[in-house]
Amino acid sequence: MSEEAAIEVAGLLKSYGDTEVLRGIDLRVPAGGVHALLGPNGAGKTTTVRVLSTLSGPDGGVVRVAGHDVRRERAAVRRRISVTGQYAALDEQQTGRENLWTFGRLRGLGRRAARERAAELLGSFDLREAADRAVATYSGGMRRRLDIAAALTGGRPRVLFLDEPTTGLDPRSRRTTWGTVSELARQGVTVFLTTQYLEEADHLAGRVTLLDRGRIVAEGTPAELKRRVAARRLELTAVSPTAHQELRRRLDVAPLHDDPHGLRLSVATDGTAAAVRGLLDRLDPTADLLARFDVLDASLDDVFLALTGRATRPAGTRPKETGHAA
Amino acid sequence: MPHSHALGPTRAAPHRPAPTAGPLARVVTLTGRCVRLSARNLDALLMSLALPVLLMLVFVYLFGGAITTGDPATSYVTYVVPGVLVLCSGYGAALTASTLNGDLRSGVVDRFRSMDVGGTALVGGHVLASLARNAAATAAVLLVALLLGFRPRASLGAALAAAVVLLCYVLALSWLAAVVGALVSTPEAAGAFGFVALFLPYPSSAFVPVETMPGWLHGFAGHQPVTSVIESLRALLLGAPAGASPWIALAWCAVLLALSVPLASLALARRHR
Ligand SMILES: Nc1ncnc2c1ncn2[C@@H]1O[C@H](COP(=O)(O)OP(=O)(O)O)[C@@H](O)[C@H]1O
Numbered sequence: 002m003s004e005e006a007a008i009e010v011a012g013l014l015k016s017y018g019d020t021e022v023l024r025g026i027d028l029r030v031p032a033g034g035v036h037a038l039l040g041p042n043g044a045g046k047t048t049t050v051r052v053l054s055t056l057s058g059p060d061g062g063v064v065r066v067a068g069h070d071v072r073r074e075r076a077a078v079r080r081r082i083s084v085t086g087q088y089a090a091l092d093e094q095q096t097g098r099e100n101l102w103t104f105g106r107l108r109g110l111g112r113r114a115a116r117e118r119a120a121e122l123l124g125s126f127d128l129r130e131a132a133d134r135a136v137a138t139y140s141g142g143m144r145r146r147l148d149i150a151a152a153l154t155g156g157r158p159r160v161l162f163l164d165e166p167t168t169g170l171d172p173r174s175r176r177t178t179w180g181t182v183s184e185l186a187r188q189g190v191t192v193f194l195t196t197q198y199l200e201e202a203d204h205l206a207g208r209v210t211l212l213d214r215g216r217i218v219a220e221g222t223p224a225e226l227k228r229r230v231a232a233r234r235l236e237l238t239a240v241s242p243t244a245h246q247e248l249r250r251r252l253d254v255a256p257l258h259d260d261p262h263g264l265r266l267s268v269a270t271d272g273t274a275a276a277v278r279g280l281l282d283r284l285d286p287t288a289d290l291l292a293r294f295d296v297l298d299a300s301l302d303d304v305f306l307a308l309t310g311r312a313t314r315p316a317g318t319r320p321k322e323t324g325h326a327a
Numbered sequence: 328m329p330h331s332h333a334l335g336p337t338r339a340a341p342h343r344p345a346p347t348a349g350p351l352a353r354v355v356t357l358t359g360r361c362v363r364l365s366a367r368n369l370d371a372l373l374m375s376l377a378l379p380v381l382l383m384l385v386f387v388y389l390f391g392g393a394i395t396t397g398d399p400a401t402s403y404v405t406y407v408v409p410g411v412l413v414l415c416s417g418y419g420a421a422l423t424a425s426t427l428n429g430d431l432r433s434g435v436v437d438r439f440r441s442m443d444v445g446g447t448a449l450v451g452g453h454v455l456a457s458l459a460r461n462a463a464a465t466a467a468v469l470l471v472a473l474l475l476g477f478r479p480r481a482s483l484g485a486a487l488a489a490a491v492v493l494l495c496y497v498l499a500l501s502w503l504a505a506v507v508g509a510l511v512s513t514p515e516a517a518g519a520f521g522f523v524a525l526f527l528p529y530p531s532s533a534f535v536p537v538e539t540m541p542g543w544l545h546g547f548a549g550h551q552p553v554t555s556v557i558e559s560l561r562a563l564l565l566g567a568p569a570g571a572s573p574w575i576a577l578a579w580c581a582v583l584l585a586l587s588v589p590l591a592s593l594a595l596a597r598r599h600r
C-alpha cells in the first residue's frame with residue numbers, strides 16, 4: 002500500500018469548449034506528505050483539482066487517485082478522498098454544527114456518530130462558540146476552518162484536496178490553516194493543495210509542481226527548484242529613470258527581472274560581499290545612480306520567473322529581507 | 328490550532344474508506360436540510376403563507392360577489408377553495424426550481440458529489456421538502472377558508488382521496504420544477520417557472536366555470552392537467568360524484584413524473600460534465 006502512489010496522472014487533457022485548460026499533465030504524488038500545485042491565476046489549478054477529485058471528467062489521459070481510476074471507479078475514489086474547493090461549500094443558513102451533521106450523515110455516519118463527529122470537529126477547529134450560529138455570520142477564517150472540517154466528517158481521507166486553502170485569509174488564519182495541514186499530513190493523510198503563494202508551498206510542501214497555462218513547467222522539492230536558479234538575488238533600485246536605463250546598459254548579464262516603473266533591476270548573485278561590492282563598483286563607480294540595493298534569498302517566485310519568463314504577481318510586491326541603503 | 332487527537336476519527340482505523348450512506352438515509356438527510364433552509368428563508372416562507380390568505384380574501388370578497396357558480400347550493404368560497412389550493416400548491420412546488428438552482432450555483436453540491444451523493448437523491452430531498460412546505464400552505468388555505476365559511480361535505484374517504492390527488496400534483500409539479508432548476512443558469516430564470524405555475528390555474532375551472540370563457544379556450548381550459556386536479560378536488564371535497572377526473576388527474580401526474588424524474592437526473596448529469 003505504501004508503494005502505491007496517492008495520485009498518478011498521465012497525459013491529462015481537459016477543455017472547456019474551445020479553451021484547452023489542461024494540456025497534457027503528468028504527475029505522480031507519492032502517498033503521505035503535502036504536495037503543492039503552484040501556479041498563477043488561470044493556470045488550471047482548480048480544473049486539475051476538480052478532475053482529480055472526480056468532480057469533472059477528464060477529456061483524455063489516465064487519472065488514478067488512491068489506487069482507483071477516476072473515470073471507471075469513481076465511487077471507490079470518492080470513498081477515499083475529500084475535497085475543499087476554492088469557494089466555501091457550506092450552507093450559509095445552516096449553523097456550523099448542522100452543516101457538519103449533514104455532511105456526516107451523507108458520509109454514512111449514524112445519527113449519534115454524526116452528532117459526535119460534528120462536536121469533535123467543532124472543538125478541534127476552534128468553532129465551539131460559533132457552533133450554533135448560522136454560517137452567514139462567520140468570518141472568512143472561521144468559514145475556511147469549517148470548510149476544511151467538513152472534509153473530515155467521514156474520518157481521515159486517504160487523499161485530501163485543498164484548493165487555495167489560504168487565499169483571502171489574514172496572516173493569523175493562514176498560520177492556523179498551515180498548522181492544520183501539517184497536522185493532517187503528520188497523521189498520514191496525503192494532502193494535495195493548490196496555492197498562488199510561493200512562500201506557502203515553500204513552507205508546507207515536501208514537493209511542488211509548477212503549473213503554467215495548463216502545463217507543468219517544473220516539479221521537485223522546494224530546495225531542488227531553488228537550486229535551478231541562483232541562490233541569491235541582488236535587487237537594485239535606481240535614483241531616476243535615466244539612471245535605471247544607464248544601469249541596464251552597463252549590466253553585462255541579462256537581469257532576472259527588469260522593472261522600469263519601480264526603477265528596479267534584479268541580478269543573480271551568490272551573495273558574497275566580494276561579488277556584491279564588485280558588481281556595485283562596476284555598475285555605479287561614481288556612486289550616483291543607485292538609491293539602494295537588497296540581497297534577497299532566491300524564492301520560488303524567482304524559480305517561476307526563471308522557468309516561465311513571467312512573474313506570478315505584479316512587480317514590487319516581493320517581501321524584503323535584507324535591505325541596505327546604497 | 329487543532330488538537331491532534333481530534334482531527335482523525337475516534338474509533339476508525341486510519342484510511343478506512345468512508346462508509347456510504349444508504350439511499351434512504353441520504354434522502355432523509357437532504358430533505359431535513361432543505362426543510363431547515365426553507366424554514367429560514369423568511370421571504371419565501373412569508374410569501375408561501377401570505378399568498379393563500381390573500382388569495383382567499385381577494386377571491387371571496389373582491390370577485391366573489393360578481394361571480395355565480397351556476398349552483399345556488401354552492402357558495403363561491405366553497406367553489407373557489409380547490410382553485411386556491413391548486414394555485415398555492417403550484418406556487419409552492421415551483422419554488423423547487425429556485426431552491427435546487429440555488430444549490431447548483433453554490434459549492435455545496437460539489438461537496439455532495441464528492442461524497443458520492445447522486446443527483447436523484449438531491450432532487451428527492453428538494454421535492455420532499457416541497458411537499459412539506461405545501462402541506463403547511465394547504466393547512467393555511469383550509470384554515471382561512473373555514474373561517475370564511477367554507478363547508479366541505481367530504482366523507483373521510485373522499486377527503487383522503489383529495490389529499491392523494493393534491494399530493495401527487497405537488498409531487499409531479501415539484502419534480503418538473505426541479506428539471507427547470509437543473510436546466511437554467513440564473514435564479515431569475517428559475518423564478519420564472521413560478522410565474523407559469525401561478526398562471527396555469529386561471530384558464531381552467533379553478534375560479535370561474537369553463538363555459539363562461541371564450542369558445543376557443545374551452546379545449547385547453549377543459550382538458551389541461553390543472554382542470555382535472557381541480558375538478559377532482561372540488562367533487563371530492565363537496566361530496567359530489569367525481570367520475571373519472573381523479574384518475575385523469577393521477578394519470579397526468581404519472582406522465583409528468585415519468586418525464587421529469589429521468590429528465591432532472593439527465594439535466595444534472597449534463598451540468599456536471
Ligand atoms: N467551467 C469553465 N468553463 C469555461 N472555462 C473555464 C471553466 N473553468 C475554468 N475555465 C478556464 O480555465 C482556465 C483555468 O481555470 P482554473 O482551473 O480555474 O485556474 P486556476 O484555478 O489556476 O486559477 C481559465 O482560463 C478559466 O477561464
Ligand SMILES: [Mg+2]
Nearest residue numbers: 046047048087
Ligand atoms: Mg482556482
